[in-house]
Structures are given as C-alpha cells and as structure tokens.
Amino acid sequence: xxxxxxLGRILLPAIFMAALLMAWEMLVRLAAIPPYVLPSPTxxxxxxxxxxxxxxxxxxxTLITTLEGLALALVGGVGLALLFARSRTxxxxxxxxxxxxxxxxxxxxxxxxxxxTSSETTVxxxxxxxxxxxxxxxxxxxxxxxxxxLLALFTLYGASSWQVLWHLRMRAALPxxxxxxxxxxxxxxxxxxxxxxxxxxxxxxxGLAYRIVEAQYRLNIPRMFAALILLxxxxxxxxxxxxxxxxxxxxxxxxxxxxxxxx
Amino acid sequence: xxxxxxxxxxxxxxxxxxxxxxxKTFPNGTMALDALSLxxxxxxxxxxxxxxxCGKSTALRLIAGLIAPTAGDIVWNDAGRAxxxxxxxxxxxxxxxxxxxxxxxxxxxxxxxxxxRTEAAPRVLEALAQVGLPDSAGAYxxxxxxxxxxxxxIARALVTEPTLxxxxxxxxxxxxxxxxxxxxxxxxxxxxxAMTIVFVTHSIYESVFLSSxxxxxxPRPGRVxxxxxxxxxxxxxxxxxxDAAYNRLCNHLSEALHTAMAPRDFL
Ligand SMILES: Nc1ncnc2c1ncn2[C@@H]1O[C@H](COP(=O)(O)OP(=O)(O)OP(=O)(O)O)[C@@H](O)[C@H]1O
Ligand SMILES: [Mg+2]
Numbered sequence: 001x002x003x004x005x006x007l008g009r010i011l012l013p014a015i016f017m018a019a020l021l022m023a024w025e026m027l028v029r030l031a032a033i034p035p036y037v038l039p040s041p042t043x044x045x046x047x048x049x050x051x052x053x054x055x056x057x058x059x060x061x062t063l064i065t066t067l068e069g070l071a072l073a074l075v076g077g078v079g080l081a082l083l084f085a086r087s088r089t090x091x092x093x094x095x096x097x098x099x100x101x102x103x104x105x106x107x108x109x110x111x112x113x114x115x116x117t118s119s120e121t122t123v124x125x126x127x128x129x130x131x132x133x134x135x136x137x138x139x140x141x142x143x144x145x146x147x148x149x150l151l152a153l154f155t156l157y158g159a160s161s162w163q164v165l166w167h168l169r170m171r172a173a174l175p176x177x178x179x180x181x182x183x184x185x186x187x188x189x190x191x192x193x194x195x196x197x198x199x200x201x202x203x204x205x206x207g208l209a210y211r212i213v214e215a216q217y218r219l220n221i222p223r224m225f226a227a228l229i230l231l232x233x234x235x236x237x238x239x240x241x242x243x244x245x246x247x248x249x250x251x252x253x254x255x256x257x258x259x260x261x262x263x
Numbered sequence: 264x265x266x267x268x269x270x271x272x273x274x275x276x277x278x279x280x281x282x283x284x285x286x287k288t289f290p291n292g293t294m295a296l297d298a299l300s301l302x303x304x305x306x307x308x309x310x311x312x313x314x315x316x317c318g319k320s321t322a323l324r325l326i327a328g329l330i331a332p333t334a335g336d337i338v339w340n341d342a343g344r345a346x347x348x349x350x351x352x353x354x355x356x357x358x359x360x361x362x363x364x365x366x367x368x369x370x371x372x373x374x375x376x377x378x379x380r381t382e383a384a385p386r387v388l389e390a391l392a393q394v395g396l397p398d399s400a401g402a403y404x405x406x407x408x409x410x411x412x413x414x415x416x417i418a419r420a421l422v423t424e425p426t427l428x429x430x431x432x433x434x435x436x437x438x439x440x441x442x443x444x445x446x447x448x449x450x451x452x453x454x455x456x457a458m459t460i461v462f463v464t465h466s467i468y469e470s471v472f473l474s475s476x477x478x479x480x481x482p483r484p485g486r487v488x489x490x491x492x493x494x495x496x497x498x499x500x501x502x503x504x505x506d507a508a509y510n511r512l513c514n515h516l517s518e519a520l521h522t523a524m525a526p527r528d529f530l
Binding site for chain 2: 155
C-alpha cells in the first residue's frame with residue numbers, strides 16, 4: 001500500500017463514510033422506504049437526540065455491568081492464572097471447568113441462570129464468564145512463556161520464588177495479559193448484551209439491549225438503530241481505552257506497542 | 264590473587280573446582296557428557312572448545328549448578344565453596360529483560376540480594392563503564408545493538424564481583440571486529456580482577472587468544488579429548504593474532520580437534 005499523506009489518512013475514510021450515509025439517505029427517500037422497514041440516517045440521528053434521556057440511562061446501565069464483569073474477570077482470571085503458574089496440579093484439576101465455561105454458548109447459559117438469580121445478576125455473570133477466559137488463558141500463557149535463561153539467571157542469583165514471580169514472570173506476562181484484557185473488554189460487552197436480550201422477555205433489565213428488545217416489540221425501528229449505534233460506540237470506546245492503557249504500559253519496550261519502523 | 268594477571272606459565276594454580284567423571288544423560292535419553300573430568304584452577308582462563316553438540320553448554324550449566332549430574336561429582340575446594348556464591352553466568356544470547364533499562368538489567372542481581380537502588384547505583388554505573396557503556400544506562404535493550412546488549416549482559420555478570428565467571432559463547436553472534444574488541448575488553452577485565460573464567464567457544468582463534476588453557480571436547484558422547492596450555496604472556500596485544508607462536512598453537516589445536524572428530528565424522 002502506498003502511504004497516504006497525514007491529512008488524507010483522516011479525510012479519506014471520513015469522506016467515504018459520508019458518501020455511504022448519503023447514499024443510504026437518498027435510497028430511503030427516493031424509494032420511499034417506510035421508517036419501520038429502514039429508517040434514514042437523519043431519522044436515526046433525530047431519534048438518538050430525542051430519546052437521549054432514555055437511551056443514555058440504558059447506556060450507563062450496560063456500561064457499568066460490562067465494566068463490573070470485566071473487573072471480576074480480571075481479578076478471577078489473573079488470580080487463577082497465578083495459581084496455575086504455581087501449581088500444575090491445580091491447573092490440571094481446574095482448567096477443564098474454565099474450558100467448559102468458554103465453549104458453552106453464553107446464550108444457552110443465560111436462561112438457566114435466570115432461573116436461579118435476578119436478571120441483573122445474570123447479566124453480570126454472563127459478562128464475567130465471557131471476559132474471563134481470554135484473560136485467564138493469555139495470562140497463563142504469558143506466565144509460562146518466560147525466557148528459560150532469565151529464569152536460570154534468577155535461580156543463580158538466589159531469587160525467591162516470590163521474586164521470580166514479581167520481577168520476572170509477571171513482567172514477561174504483561175503483554176499477553178493486556179492482549180487478553182483487550183479481547184475480554186469487547187467480549188464482556190457482548191456477554192452483557194446477550195444476557196440482557198435473554199432476560200429482556202422477562203422484562204426486568206434496564207440496559208441498552210433491553211431497550212432494543214422493547215423497541216422491537218413496539219416496532220420502533222429507529223430507536224433500535226439508535227441503541228445499536230450506542231452499543232457499537234461503547235464497544236469501540238472500551239477497545240480504544242484498553243488499547244491506550246496497553247500502549248502506555250508497553251510502549252517503551254514491547255514490539256506490539258512500538259511505532260511502525262522508519263522507512 | 265593478583266597473580267591472575269601475571270603469566271602463570273609454570274606454577275600450577277590451586278584448583279577451584281574439579282569435575283570428577285561427571286556424566287549427564289537427559290530425560291529423553293541423550294547422553295550429553297560421558298565421564299568428563301576437568302579441573303579448573305584459581306585464576307585460570309579456561310576455554311572449552313569443541314563442535315556443536317559436544318556438551319559445552321551442559322558442562323557450564325553443571326558447574327553453575329543449574330542442572331545436576333547423572334553420575335560423578337563436582338568438587339569445590341574450601342575457598343572455592345565459600346566463593347561459590349560469587350559466580351556469574353553469561354549466556355550466548357544477551358538474555359536481558361526487555362522491559363528494563365540497561366541500568367535496571369545490570370542492577371537486577373543486586374536487587375535480588377535486597378540492595379537498595381541508591382546503594383547499588385555506583386556499582387551498576389561502574390560495571391556499565393567497565394564494559395564501555397557509560398552513557399547507555401537509560402537505554403532499553405531494543406535501543407541497543409547486538410554488541411551493546413552483550414556488553415550489558417557482561418556488566419550484569421560483573422556487578423556482583425564474581426570470582427568465577429562462566430561464559431557460554433558470549434560473542435558467537437557478533438561480527439569479527441566487535442568480537443575482537445570485546446575479546447580485548449574481556450582480557451582487560453580478567454587481568455584487573457582476581458577472576459577465574461570458563462569460556463565456551465567454537466572458535467579456535469578466540470580460545471587461544473583469550474585463555475591460559477584450552478580444553479578440547481568431542482561429541483557423541485561429550486568428553487574431553489585433550490587439554491592444551493597456552494604459554495603466551497598476558498597482556499596479549501592485537502598484534503598477537505599474526506604472531507608465529509600464536510598461529511602454531513592454533514594449528515596444533517585445529518589438528519587436535521580434527522583427529523578427535525575424524526573417525527566418527529566419516530562413519
Ligand atoms: N535439555 C535438554 N534435553 C535433552 N537433550 C539436551 C538438552 N540440552 C542439551 N541436550 C543435548 O545434549 C547434547 C549437548 O548439548 P549442549 O547444548 O551442551 O551442546 P554444546 O556443545 O553447547 O553445543 P553448541 O555449541 O551447539 O551450543 C546435544 O546433543 C543436545 O541435543
Ligand atoms: Mg551451547
């Protein structure tokens with residue numbers, strides 16, 4: 001790919017997007033498509049503004065659940081990974097359950113959880129379950145991937161196992177952990193949304209996905225689109241923040257965070 | 264102590280440690296060393312020379328205590344045992360922590376011993392200066408060239424002021440000019456400190472240029488085939504590389520190496 005000048009790199013995608021929206025708008029207007037089939041971008045924009053009090057409240061609910069799920073997944077994933085790093089036996093006994101949680105579709109677990117707990121708790125548990133595995137598995141890999149010779153050096157210099165963990169293995173695992181966290185952040189949102197939709201028919205949730213289900217019942221298609229846009233923006237924001245954190249922590253030393261090589 | 268600097272030609276150095284019929288068989292059945300016997304004298308610069316796979320690294324790891332022998336003993340003399348802790352290892356790769364600066368990498372052994380940063384700083388800076396990197400303390404490994412990384416790794420080995428320095432092909436990945444320069448630097452360090460060095464290399468020339476004794480090893484299974492004293496006085500100037508006596512020794516070693524290998528190579 002030839003290099004774009006700095007201005008073009010921002011301008012070109014923006015122009016393309018504007019053209020796309022314009023085409024969408026024209027299509028809806030010229031073909032006179034009714035809004036309950038396909039709302040025009042301007043209508044969606046208007047809905048976003050008019051329904052903002054409702055939608056913003058729902059957004060906050062979903063975001064809080066997502067972040068809570070991610071925080072729990074972080075604590076649980078890293079904690080378990082540290083345990084695995086200390087003992088192969090513990091890993092051998094517990095890892096299958098982590099895999100089971102991972103491979104079982106969350107959409108199938110959610111209805112079951114709804115029987116036992118409130119819908120809020122179900123949503124939180126689902127967000128946690130899906131975010132948990134990438135963090136656990138990446139951190140475990142990272143803790144294992146420590147340079148053999150560095151480990152030997154630490155042994156030679158009489159490091160305690162605690163020092164090895166803190167000064168060596170946890171640092172070496174950091175890029176892996178951060179990659180897992182980035183995946184987990186996106187998944188946590190998906191888990192929360194899936195669970196909200198599953199709980200939606202039960203009618204207790206207050207998150208964005210619940211608003212989507214509700215709008216669908218009422219054939220309020222523009223609001224469905226507006227909520228969808230907010231979900232996408234939330235997902236992008238979570239990813240951007242986590243990528244930013246990762247970049248800040250790694251930029252001095254890790255290849256993944258370095259600027260592209262000079263020509 | 265300071266005798267290390269003098270040309271210890273005739274006087275046999277008191278032994279620091281002895282490997283007595285040491286064998287190492289790995290769990291996968293590979294016999295890396297078979298009844299290897301070797302004495303390392305106090306203040307000696309011993310090179311282990313041999314083809315790839317003859318167990319040089321294994322021997323070094325055994326001496327360091329990183330692995331245990333399957334059979335045989337490693338015997339330290341009393342003074343050596345006390346100094347056993349003052350042992351440093353330099354790997355073939357620089358083996359630096361990529362997340363730490365040159366300073367922090369060199370400080371690591373001191374930090375592991377509970378030394379504070381302010382306390383350790385002068386020693387770290389001195390070690391960095393000794394390897395010719397006084398200005399690179401704040402650099403991360405990825406910002407350093409291969410040769411500079413190797414120097415940092417040597418500084419890390421020196422910062423604990425070891426009495427025994429084990430080096431596993433430390434210069435193998437470097438270009439010849441850098442290697443020659445680091446050879447000189449290493450000899451200077453060797454002469455300025457009461458150090459014993461065991462140095463693994465593939466290179467006949469390097470082994471003769473650096474050491475007071477060259478131990479030739481052969482593979483499958485790894486064993487010592489001959490040990491040759493290098494009766495060349497320290498300091499050894501660069502001009503030595505074109506010296507007749509030096510080249511005779513190299514040829515002699517080359518023959519020893521070939522006769523050790525030949526019968527098996529053409530099977
Ligand atoms: N951890 C291990 N497990 C199994 N076999 C091993 C292990 N380490 C070394 N070996 C085997 O032991 C033999 C000697 O290995 P070693 O690394 O000591 O050779 P070397 O002389 O250092 O070779 P090189 O010059 O290539 O570094 C080789 O045949 C190697 O395959
Ligand atoms: Mg080796």
